[in-house]
Amino acid sequence: MKDISKIAAAVKTSTTLKVDALFKQMKADGKDVVGFGAGEPDFDTPDNIKEAAYKAIREGQTKYTPVNGIPALRQAVCDRLKADCDISYNANQIVVASGAKHNIYIALQALLDPGDEVILPAPYWVTYAEAIMMAGGTPVIVSAPESADFKITKSQFEAAVTEKTKLLILNNPSNPTGMLYSKEELQALADVCLKHDLYVLSDEIYYRLLYDGRKFTSFASLGEDIKERTIIVSGVSKTYAMTGWRIGYTASSTKLAEVMSNYLSHSTSSPSTISQIAAVEALNGPQEGIDEMRKVFEERRNYLCERINAMPGVSCRKPEGAFYVMMNIEKLIGRTLGGVVINNSDDFSLAFLESGLVALVSCTGFGCDNFLRLTYAVSMEAIKEGMDRLEQFIK
Ligand code: PMP
Ligand code: GLU
Numbered sequence: 001m002k003d004i005s006k007i008a009a010a011v012k013t014s015t016t017l018k019v020d021a022l023f024k025q026m027k028a029d030g031k032d033v034v035g036f037g038a039g040e041p042d043f044d045t046p047d048n049i050k051e052a053a054y055k056a057i058r059e060g061q062t063k064y065t066p067v068n069g070i071p072a073l074r075q076a077v078c079d080r081l082k083a084d085c086d087i088s089y090n091a092n093q094i095v096v097a098s099g100a101k102h103n104i105y106i107a108l109q110a111l112l113d114p115g116d117e118v119i120l121p122a123p124y125w126v127t128y129a130e131a132i133m134m135a136g137g138t139p140v141i142v143s144a145p146e147s148a149d150f151k152i153t154k155s156q157f158e159a160a161v162t163e164k165t166k167l168l169i170l171n172n173p174s175n176p177t178g179m180l181y182s183k184e185e186l187q188a189l190a191d192v193c194l195k196h197d198l199y200v201l202s203d204e205i206y207y208r209l210l211y212d213g214r215k216f217t218s219f220a221s222l223g224e225d226i227k228e229r230t231i232i233v234s235g236v237s238k239t240y241a242m243t244g245w246r247i248g249y250t251a252s253s254t255k256l257a258e259v260m261s262n263y264l265s266h267s268t269s270s271p272s273t274i275s276q277i278a279a280v281e282a283l284n285g286p287q288e289g290i291d292e293m294r295k296v297f298e299e300r301r302n303y304l305c306e307r308i309n310a311m312p313g314v315s316c317r318k319p320e321g322a323f324y325v326m327m328n329i330e331k332l333i334g335r336t337l338g339g340v341v342i343n344n345s346d347d348f349s350l351a352f353l354e355s356g357l358v359a360l361v362s363c364t365g366f367g368c369d370n371f372l373r374l375t376y377a378v379s380m381e382a383i384k385e386g387m388d389r390l391e392q393f394i395k
Contacts, residue, residue, distance in 0.1 A: 007133065012365075015365035015366075016126055016361055016365075019349075019359050019360075023035035023037050033353070034357065034358045034359070034385050034389065035378065036359060036361075036378060036382075036386055037360070037361055039175060039322075039324060039375040040238075040241075041238065041241040041377045042377055043241040045242050045245070046240065046241070046282075048281055048286065049240060049242065050278070053275070053277060053278040055277075057274055061273055061277060062273060065270040067261050068094070068257065068264065068270070069095065069276060070096075070270075070277070072277075073094075073276050073280050073283075074091035074092075074096065074249075076279070077249050077251065079283070079284070081232070085207070085216070085217075085218035087227065090254075092254050094250070095260045095261055095264070096247060096248070096270070096271060097249070098268055098272075099235060099237065099271075100203070100233050100234060101127055101248065102246075102248060103233050103235070103248040104233055105134065105135075106250075107233065108201070111135075111231075112135040112136060112166060112167070114137075115138065116136075116138070116166040117164040118138070118165075118168070118169060119157065119160050119165060119168045121142050121143075121151075121152040123144070123326065123371070124366055125171055128171075137166070138164075140165070141367050143367070143368070146317060146326070149177075150177035150179050152189075153188075154188035154192055157192050158196075161198070166198065167200065169201045170186075170219060171202075172186070172204060173209070173216075173319075173320060173321025174206075174321075176361070176366050176368075176373040177317075177319065178301075178317075178320060179317075179320055180214055180321045183222075186222060190223070193229060194229075201233060202218070202219035203233040204218055204232055204233065205235055205237070205238055205239075205248075206321055206323075207321075208239045208290050208294070209321055210321040211294075212298075214320055216321075219232070220232050230252070231250050232251040233249075235247060236279045239290055241293070242275075242279070245279065246272065247278075247279040297323050297377070303384075304374065304383050307383075307387040313329070313332045314327050314331070314390070315327070325373070326372075327360075327373075327374060328371055329342070329348055329370055329372060330370045337352075337394060338355030338393060339351070344362075344369055344370065345363055345370055345371055348362070348372060349362040352393055355393070356392070356393040358386050361373040361374075
């Protein structure tokens, strides 16, 4: 038989979703397992959003919509970007898709030709590297050490640029590191983009989850010239606890929006009509719930970081946004834990899951060894239990 597509066959499974599936299976099997795997808020979708969806179904709003999303949703995205980030877009520049992950996939398909290079700061969210390769591109990994708060510098960025470089992917605040680039740091990266004529895919999906009073700067707000080259990725999954509704969006140049829309018209068509109507309510309705959720995340982050940093052998930086912590296990390398010699973070996550019954994500899939990612989008009770088990495990 002939081979299947080489590009498709090379795609690796998502490590975050794999850990999540394993955790859910163990739970279903009756095991008392604690999960810090996939990042999805443990809160329920707010009632006003659910009501909008029930109403849409009752009123028969159950047909196809325009491929790039209903006008009311695209306008709601523009209004939110204006109110929150002070950037002006018109509804033709917005493309709604079935989750921000799908927007990233479509954007990379629309931007890349085979052989194009994409600069990807590491640690990175696992999907970026695969989505680049799925579009025929080559990820060029630029590693940012923990000592630099996992952020790349202008000179590191510029040193990685070649004549094949098309784009920089930036995730701010970051999954998995939780770190936030300041306006000055972004401006320095933007200067390189302008000098070398590069696009920027700026994934800002966590922009409303910032701690200690920090302020967010959108990459596109740095000036008209950089806005033309920026593709903002965002969505409702994290901010409104709507991961299962599958609504994400991009804001970009009108030309790129058209190309992405054409691409969608032959792949998924529009996302679920009902979810789109719910997302309009999310973006236009009361926003107070976000801050309540954010405050809860901040308390959990404080507790989690304190516990980690009080244990010998592990440590972490205090994240500034999103809902992830990177736990450093360098000091545990070579030790035997749970009957297993720990040579890397994959060994640690497997051993801890098997004998400690706690699911963490190994960061090898994020381009970073000797770290594990924990999400604090789980209950305080689960965090306490997980930390108690960690203490026992590494004793
Ligand atoms: N970007 C980042 C950085 C994420 O962590 C996620 C989480 N899955 C997404 C995009 C995709 O979100 P969704 O597809 O649920 O909108
Ligand atoms: N973004 C979340 C995470 O990184 C959800 C899982 C996924 O889509 O990868 O855990």
